[in-house]
Amino acid sequence: MTQPNVSGGRPPLNVSGRPPLNKDTRLCISLAARPSNIGTRFHNYLYEQLGLDFIYKAFTTTDITAAIGGVRALGIRGCSVSMPFKRDVLALVDEVEPSALDIESVNTIVNDDGHLRASNTDYLAVQQLIGSNGLNPGDGVVIRGSGGMASAVAAAFQGSGFRSGVIVARNADTGRALADRLGYEYAPEMGSLRAPILVNVTPIGMSGGPEESQQAFDDAAIANASVVFDVVALPSETPLITAARAAGTAVITGAEVIALQAAEQFERYTGVRPTPEQISAASAISRA
Secondary structure (H helix, E strand, C coil): CCCCCCCCCCCCCCCCCCCCCCCCCEEEEECCCCCCHHHHHHHHHHHHCCCCCCECCCEECCHHHHHHHHHHHHCCCCCEEEECCHHHHHHCCCCCHHHHHHHCCCCCEECCCCCCCEEEEHHHHHHHHHCCCCCCCCCCCEECCHHHHHHHHHHHHHHCCCCCCEEEEECCHHHHHHHHHHHCCCCCCCCCCCCEEEEEECCCCCCCCCCCCCCCCCCCHHHCCCCCCCCCCCCCCCHHHHHHHHCCCCCEHHHHHHHHHHHHHHHHHHHHCCHHHHHHHHHHHHHC
């Protein structure tokens, strides 16, 4: 893919490598209830490294309909969508790719001259990690969580051929609904559940949260597993990941998910695919 053309010619680069801000600079944004610096740092770092005439800014809103209308009306090139807006934006775009349609959850919108196309790069990133880590679809998987991200993760496993799964969620309504949609089982608590693949898609272990020092799965479940996958990105070394490493269990971290999904977004917005080394560097900076 090639870099989008900028009308009026490309301005000279500044010392950082990115062109100076000008009237033709393309804007990409994120919309979240609680914006973080992760996307802002990731994308802006790569704009500078690659000399792209783009800028990225995080926002929050109390009016998602008006916000998406602004994306369309102002020609904002790309929009990352986080909770609680992932489902609401489905009705506000013109086209929904299968990655978002299948799970009724959007995290990426691309604006092509007023035509808004939605996808879910979380889903795509998890599928890539399932493949690159050689996970066996014949293995059972326990997925803890039932929110928007859990829906993307669980659907990625189901779409990758995993037929034996359990959704563990305290919210019985969302947990059962997700399990039923994917043909998985539902459980309100882990209890004595064991599986070769354990996946945490809850805030347990997240830095700054009320459960930041806790593990999503106990030591016995971790020792029984062959792979532990924690989607929490901050910190990348959560208590769960630390415990899994200590037990000698293979791990997949949330830092890997967020880097891959952001790289997918970056390519959709700019038409440029960063190298694996550039993605790794941007990911490290985004979480600093």
